[in-house]
Amino acid sequence: MSDGLIASMAQALRDPAQPCPAGLRESCPADPAQRFAIYRNNVQSSLIDALADTFPVCRALVGADFFIGLARAHLQACPPRSPVLMEYGAEFADFIAGYPPAASLPYLADMARLERAYVMSAHAADSVPLTSRQLQDLLSRADLLHDARFQLDPALALVRSDYAVASLWGAHQEDDVTAALAGVRPGQPETALLVRSDLVVAITAVPQSSGELIQHLIDGASLGSAASIFQARHPDFDLASALGLLIAYQSIIHVQLPGAN
Amino acid sequence: MASEYGTQTAMPLPAGLSGALPARAGLGLKPEHLRSMLQHRPDISFFEVHAENFMVEGGPLLHFLHRLRDDYPLSVHGVGLSIGGMAPPDADHLTRLAGLLERFQPASFSEHLAWSTHNGVFFNDLLPLVYDPVSLARVCAHIDQIQERLGRRLLLENPATYVAYAGSSLDEADFIGQVIRRTGCGLLLDVNNLHVTCRNHQRDPLAYLRALPLHAVGEIHLAGCAEHTTADGGALLIDSHDRAVAEDVWGLYCTALTLTGPQPTLIERDANLPPLEEQLAEAQTADRMLCACLTA
């Protein structure tokens, strides 16, 4: 029955240890197992390539051979669930965190998180930032600012790490990666801010305090409550410079004032 | 006999809302080359892109595709509907596809006679199906759902295959003919796939070509293929899209044109890309054949 055949083919395509499924026509030239191997190789290699395209810095960090082993193990555990391969790799960072051979590189999982965030940011919905005039107008309604809620650019994202992932990523964009890496201290915690401007995503390391403030705003906190938490946790840091990041990167796309719709 | 398929029982759906593709040569376009095409603005009659590469919310991909769409007719080629799969086409995926087609209004939409998803897992390959009455009914049901959801006619592409099933009771060309008669979809005649399949299964390509429902052809694909020697010494052809179109394929294309009349003809190249001039030269060869083969 053909239905069982598709099921056994699907299983054999995923697991190279499985034998070639029965039910293939004996043919010349080349026996069915050799023919089936073409499909299996194509499935495996094209999905590994898709991961390599989304995680180029991870691949560079560990080398091509290790990456193939890692990617193969990942696609056994978490095969793609959507035909849109742009989205494949959502679980890659968590998988790396639990993958013993990668344990000697504790920042690899966070680098995967950052690279995945990069792709998501690149393809996030378009939005129109508030103009500086619109932002200035808010100052005339200062009494409403406390309960104002900011809606930020869908392309904006944050990745916080105990390692210097933003700097490591940046070094891999340079022509001389080795030279650039010499100046990076991997053990330095960083908060990476991703913003998309002029169709291009930029990654910059921002102060952890600013990252937290922005994260609170993303999570829907009012400006007043986000600012209160910020000042309680980071009394030495400047709220204006944290807000200034969002303004400089034109990341505020809407401000919901209390009483307005 | 082609005339066997001369009458359609299903209502023809509009191919697209922006008219048909011109019956001239077009180029397959990968997203990473969109920007350079916009710079060079080559003299080419249309471009074709893979639907799944543009299923995003915003950003550069959609921006540059919109700009390309302003200047060239567009064909959208799907690789993820898994028409030959056991499950119906995924509703979410169909919704995203419908959104993409709505947004770009391509002149043509096509998909493959293959399966690529099973039990929710996507394999990223065009896998062959058993040709029997059960899978025929299933494929027709899936195409009906797709055409109804999209509100347009799709072109179905004949596959390149490396295995055949002992359980297939229908001939591939006959299977395709029945699908087209029952669903009213069109045929995307991939001449390279035909060449690859016939060589791999030791069939006569001209007989296979004539057995296809050629009246329903709405587009032709041409591509390069690779010779692969298997571990047991067998020689197979692989639909690799990584080199120039083979001489045999040009010959079959010329014959096909005499049977189908002029057709939009796509040069597909997905790997090992040569300079743009070489791709344009292949497109010009196709354009010349579109005249020469039809007047010969």
Place this chain on the structure above:
Amino acid sequence: MNKSLTTASLALALGTALSLAAVNAHADDMAKSAAKEKCFGISMKAKNDCKAGAGTTCAGTSHADYQGNAWKNVPAGTCEKTASPTSPTGFGQLKEFNAKGA
């Protein structure tokens, strides 16, 4: 509780942020075009296609045989250049991991 103070400081912070941004406009103008090209390269890469042969020897790729199990357990890429004297774990010093059955 002292919301009026917070309101005033919020307005001050936002006002300062706005004037800072006005001064710094364009100062932060993103990257040279070379870096921009690389960024486009990452985000514009096609991942779906309908060709075959990425894993076959004839497709012009030098990939390993994906059906085999031969691969290296030790990361051996640019991570070896990231060792840092300030890093207690010494990320550059890699230890072989003996995966069971891998």
